[in-house]
Amino acid sequence: MLEQYIKIKDCRVEDSRRVLIQNLSWEMKEGESWLVIGPNGGGKAAFVEALSGLRRIVPNGPDSVFENKFENSVETVSLEVAARLIEQERELDETEYMDKIDEGRTGRRFIAEVMGGPDAKHRHLPLPPIAEKLEALPEIRLCGIEKILDRGLRLMSTGEIRRTLLCRALLSKKQLLILSDPFAGLDVQSRSILLGFFQSVAGKRGGETRIILSMERYSEIPETITNVIEFSRGEVSFCGTKSDYEELLRARESGKAAEREKEKKEFLDELHSISADTECLQNERTGDSVIDGRATLVKMSGVNVGWDGKRVLRDFSWTVLPGEHWLIRGPNGSGKTTLLELITGDNKQVFCNDVWLFGNKRGSGESIWDIKKNLGIVSYRLHVEYRMVAGTDLEGVIISGFRDSIGLYEQRTDVEVQAARRWLKLAGFEGRGSESFGNLSYGEQRAILIVRAAVKSPKILILDEPCHGLDEDNRRKILDLLETVAETGTTTLLHVTHDASEVLPCEKHILELKPDSEPMYEIISPAR
Template sequence: MKKVNIQQAEFLLNQKNRLKIPHFQIQQGDFWVVVGSNGSGKTAFSLVVEGKIPVYSGQYENTFSNIQQFSFEKQQKILEQTFRDRNNDCISPDDFGKTARQTILNGSDHHQLCQQYAEILGITPLLDRPFMHLSTGESRKILLAQTLVQQPDLLILDEPFEGLDQKSVQDWQSLLDILSKQTTLLLIINRFNDIPPTAKQIALLERCELVLQGNRTEVEQHSIFQQLHYAENAIDVPLPESASPVQKLDQNTPHFELENVTIQYADKIILDKLTWTVLPRQHWWIKGPNGAGKSTLLSIITGDHPQSYSNIVRLFGRQRGTGESIWQIKSNIGYVSSQLHMDYRVNCSVLDVIISGFFDSIGVYQRTPDALRVKAMQWLERINLANLAKKPFRSLSWGQQRLLLITRAMVKYPPVLILDEPLQGLDGLNRALVKNFIDQLVQNSATQLLFVSHQDQDAPQCITHIFEFVPKENGYQYVQTAV
């Protein structure tokens, strides 16, 4: 039986990135769907299966004889070439280039196959029209027919739905049902909703690693798959209303102002004349290598650092040390870090983790009003974990635990939410889960986000500004940019 078999393999994409595939096998007659977000390595994966990227380590075996790939990029290149061919003084204004039929045949004599696939794809009326006059959806079907007349025994379709309206996507899914009965299919997409009903196997890519795969039924029963699928449709779903009046800050006053702040211990300078202003409605990504001073910066803006008093540090409009209490500062801030996660050792229920956010406690040690329990359940429903409400916190995946702790920090709608390395310690699947939820929180609330990470791939899409510690000869410079 024909197959592509990949085992414990890495594929070198560039100097920094490798595509990791623990194991993957596509056999004759399979219909695989690979789902991944932008930058997850989907296109590289298709090239790996096709044999276009050599294996760096591990095993790659292929016994298919004719692998063909269809992609949005391929369509763009052909369209661009068509327009370049016409941009010639020797071409008559009435010459519109190749017809759709000529494009499909591409110099071959497969006229019968051309007619056959034109009927299957519903493009017979288009065959004698100029290719360049066709719509995006029509031209894509013509190019698919061009690929099919080459009679592939493995057809890879890389993002075939990109740029198509919903009706066209549904038409394509029906076509794939027909094609899956004739050849082996590998479909690569970025949306769960685009998975065709007839697909037999599903795999997930995240951060250039195949993180989940198998029979469709088994994969769809995976709790994190269900949450990721839910998250795709929940980006605009409102968050539960606050159980108490939401604390609001002056939207005309900077939330944080640091002027020439210097922090040092003996001769060691940690922060050197750092100036930074954080205005309302800005969502900042604080990035930099380990040891650069990110944690020190956070301790200043959360009111914890003792040297703040000897610097110009204004938090929520007040100079540090002018009578405000540490609790007044912290009441404006929700804070989640890997350290908090490690410290949350109380093995209470999932529901109690959310309830503890209303009391700013680790665990619940007092009678909870029914209204708060109802509100906590609403939050669990919003993150698709209501069915786990009675489960022990420690029985959940690490990513689901992190998701709960972020939700716990949000139940009182803090004006500022600080997430300090929130994806640290998470595998690819759980990273995707938490990142999606962070974007949902920001989109559906007035809370301002300060996101801390030194990994370039970690930042959520909602970021508006970047504060970066950039190494220089002696210490770091502080580069601030709007996204």
């Protein structure tokens, strides 16, 4: 008889305020490898958090059962966990007391914490002897992080942080690993590493570690997955074998094509209407410089950026003109986010380089607000910052897009309220304006932040992996939104993504960063 790892019969999942899943019955047995899937806000996140101990599993009646062999031996790797890690690093930042930037815990120290090393609050204490031998461990090589062990967590790319979290989870020797949307933001090499990891660990019978995979979309599903549980609207909408689920998906897809085209047209018509009606809320524009008869949005000449001997950008020159929608690509750690932070003002090395934005040289007296009123931003950093004011209601988050603030601190006007409600309806959040941002799933939060960035029709819309955490329907809707924003002619897109299916037709210009080449970048652009 197959060993039973987890059994849940007639239970509910709840937090301190409400019931998240009313009726839950599910079993995980030896030889099974499970995928958890479903739309944003449908219950998937609550289920995963319940398995990891962050939510309560409560019996509904006298015959209810909850048995979990893993109990406290569970480790989760997710966008949510990565965001909490960065928040913790920011809280521990001691840069203001030092004569250099505090890079925080290194990957080596972070991983050593689960191997007998000091915790985050005692990060200045010596490391255990094993920490100096991490490169020799097969788990380190499996996750491909040998070269970044001595880099600060805050200086790692999103993909590098995810791989570091994965390696730490594996070395923690926990019996159950929950990987939530693990491929989001990873380059081709990292995806290949992760698939190999999953195949070697999840496919190993009799091994010490079991894996549950949680995904926003049914793509890149490892062959070792045997079973699927799907959540929708707070309940189980499918529970069975992988083959049966794929048959269900095919049946659903066959009836969607015509409906999708109709929905897209209605969506785009409404978007045009909202944009026109809210023109009065859009920020006043700044003047631009002109090159060859055309205004310039961004101009960088001979830019050099790096830290602690690591050169991220070297002799980098780039010009962005209105209507040139750029796809920015390159492997994890190649400098894509650093480049965008030179534009947003989040990297202070902009002041020692020749960087012009909207006709003004950075460091010539313009304020950060002069810059940001022409920008719309969707990034991992912004998402982390907004999580720190998580009590803001959704209506307030949208209105803050008109004001370029993180959170909302002034009285909202009737015009802003009406505009916010229309945008929320467009994004599928009608009637939810009073909900707190912090109560949404990670994917729902990302959808709200994308709408927030688009509301003022900015000159430049910066999109750093915007579709992280989005389910298939929200992803399609957001990509339609971005394409329509580009078609207006008033906003230029700078788009970072590793997912070829998210590249928009309007992105004819490509900037590719190549950290191991000389030069370190390549521009592929139609003749101007």
